Amino acid sequence: MGQPHDARTxxxxxxxxxxxxxxxxxxxxxxxxxxxxANEVAARYFLEKCLGDGDEAKYKQLITGAVSCEVPIDNGRRTVYTQEGRLE
Structure with missing residues (x-):
């Protein structure tokens, strides 16, 4: 799950x-x-910007709690997901 959550997460x-x-x-x-x-923003971004690219979307919630949304596109795929980071 990464490092403990604090003010820099x-x-x-x-x-x-x-x-x-x-x-x-x-x-x-x-x-x-x-x-x-972040999950809410990712889902909204996916629905508004990516879902029209294909019709077989896959939605997953990862063990970390993050979401991942994927849709096939011409010769590939597009994925929107949340990722934990740290402010330095």
């Missing part, structure tokens, strides 16, 4: 696009101070 909302014939693209599209807020 942050949760990033990440969008990763993988295509068979091009380089993987990973972008942090937002950050929140709580996992719950």
């Amino acid at each position: 942050v949760y990033h909302i990440v969008c990763r696009t993988e295509k068979r014939y091009s380089k993987e693209e990973t972008v942090v599209v937002g950050s929140c101070r709580s996992m719950l807020a």
